[in-house]
Amino acid sequence: MKAEIIAVGTELLLGQIVNTNAQFLAQECAALGINVYFQTVVGDNEQRLMDSLKLAASRADVVICTGGLGPTQDDLTKDVLAAYAGCKLILHEPSMKAIEDLFASRGIHMVESNRRQALMLEGSTPLINDAGLAVGNAVTIQGTHFVLLPGPPKEMKPMFTNYAAKWLSALMNEPVPLYSKMLKFAGIGESTLEHQLLDLIQTQTNPTIAPYAKEGEVAIRLTTRAHTEEEGEALMAPTMQEIRGRVGEYLYAVQNVPLEAVIVHRLIETERTLSVAESCTGGLLSDLITGVSGSSQPFLGGIICYTNDVKHGLLGVPKDVLEGEGAPGAVSQETAMLLAEGLLRTLGSDIGISVTGVAGPNPSEGKPVGLVYVGLAQNGKETQVFTLQLSGSRGMIKLRAAKSALYQLWKQLKEN
Template identity: 60%
Template sequence: MKAELIAVGTELLLGQIVNSNAQYLSRQCAAIGVDVYFQTVVGDNPDRLKQALAIAESRAELIICTGGLGPTLDDLTKDVLAERLGRALVVDQPAMDKMTKFFAERNVVMVASNTRQAMTLEGSVSLTNDTGLAIGTAVTQDGKSYILLPGPPKEMIPMFRDYALPWIRSIMTDELPLFSKMLKFAGIGESNLEHALLDLIQEQTDPTIAPYAKEGEVTIRLTSRAATEDEAFSKMEPVKAKIVSRVGEYLYAEEDVTIEEVIFRKLKDNKKTLAVAESCTGGLLSDLLTAIPGSSTVFKGGVVSYSNELKAAFLGVPAELLEGVEAPGAVSSETALAMAQGLLERAETDYAVSITGVAGPDPSEGKPVGLVYFGVASMNAQAEVIEARFNGSRETIKLKAAKSALYYLWKQLKA
């Protein structure tokens, strides 16, 4: 079954709110075998909504609308669909009784316009709103099915989950649900990962292979249509094995988690601790780690040693590395190593990671923007230094550097 989502609301077009409903509905539809091929956003305008419905009817069997079910004049979704289908709007008495009670209990006068929230299309199925007043609607006509849902997610989600979803299942025939597995990679860019897997991506049928990237990490989503999750994962296994054989060294998880979460688990399971010393990232690495609930059990803390004075005073970086004509400088492999080793000793931790580099927008010490050095030191392994070069804005370089530091730490943890 093909579906289209139509979000109704001028506030969405103005960017005043984010259309998070589309993400939720797309995921829920995919899970039951309904393919969402198009998402549309339209303002509170009856003519444009009519056009959006006509287009959706030409390419989908199920049309799900969110928004425009409230009491005001610009809440027109039910009115437009009722006119399009040639059906009258009628009062849903249980919804009206609930609304009357709601206002009476609060000793508030219910103005006539509130009645609109209890209206539904004649001959349709009313969808109860357990967290609000505006009811939803589900109806099938001329081979097309329509669902109208409220816009606020706190009302839309429970209505869809508890009432719309069972209705959709009741009109489905033999659609198989979609199941997905996430493969998370770090230390490799999206283009290099795609190049390594290009023949697999070009030849894909079922399961499908979809790469997509965030700054500092890449995800491969394997998706298969099957009767059960076990059957789907069995179909994915040979493809996953080929992917792992080619780029397995960068694969840090087979679930949708961040690399910092994986590191946290490894440290916690092994009863190890970590501290970090940051220069160009300005505390971003510490922020990523402390965003994890319970991180205090493994993360001892971080030092933002932005100046040479603090690198020397807090981390024990020798002055001869930082100052002088012949000195390698703050942005150097020598300083990165000294920062990590100094922190390891002073923090009395099992692992220490350091970052020093040039985030921009201007070069520093005659060194180019994007040049970053990482130090990884531990009690039980030889310390190592990694040089990397990143491009992008100052913020992008900082994020890439923080994520890369996590990757280099992860490599040592799994060694």
């Protein structure tokens, strides 16, 4: 089946937001065996949206629209598709009740325009919005299958995954269900991972291999059709074995979980405690760790040692290491080592990990933007320091530094 993705919203054309929905949907369609041939962005204009729908219907079997399902007058997607289909919009009562209940619970008067979010095309299948108010739609019109999804990713993604994907799968004349396995990697870039597996990706048949990427980590989804989960596992096993043989050292999970969750669970299993000292990451590493349920058990705490006075006063880094002529400086292997070791003394954890570096936008201490040192101290072991040269914006460098620190910690926990 051929698909086209239409993103609706003038804000997309103006560059006010980035169209991440298309990337997600293209990847999900690939996992379903649907080939995305076209992607379109159209503003909140009735005639141009109608033209886009007609063009998409002429060249695709499936048309997936995101955006334009809200309560305002420029949310036109359902109205325009109803005009295209020659049908009327009707109220989806469960969605209307959810909207009314939400406003009542907040003690806020509901304006009439909010009813628009509960409208659906007559004869369509409603797609429930578990994270918002606007109901989605799935409908077949003159042989073309249309899926209407909300624009906000936090609403669009669960709606597609939980409802739209099942509706699309049922259209594909494939009685055998899909089984997927997500492989999560850290410490390796997307391009390097793809290069290592390129021949597998290019010759994929069953299972299919779909790479995914976000800042600091990459993933691969294996998908196959099988009558049972056991059969699916058996079909994926040879590919899994080949992938492990090539890039297994970077594989931290075979389910869709973040690296910090794997680390927290490993610390709990081994009854070890952790503390962190953060300079250039400014608390981001602690935030990632404490975002995991149960992290209060192994994570004792963190110190944001942004200034030299805090590095010296709380963690005992000597002033002559931090400042003065010939001193290594705050951004140095020596400081990273001493910060990590200081955590073991100050907070009494089994493991201490430190991050110090130059996040930018300007150099510091004569050292380049992106230079980062990660220190890792463990009771009874020699302290390790890892040197990173990262690129990107200030925010990207901070996130990449935090993710790199997690990767080094994961490697140590795995080896132990």
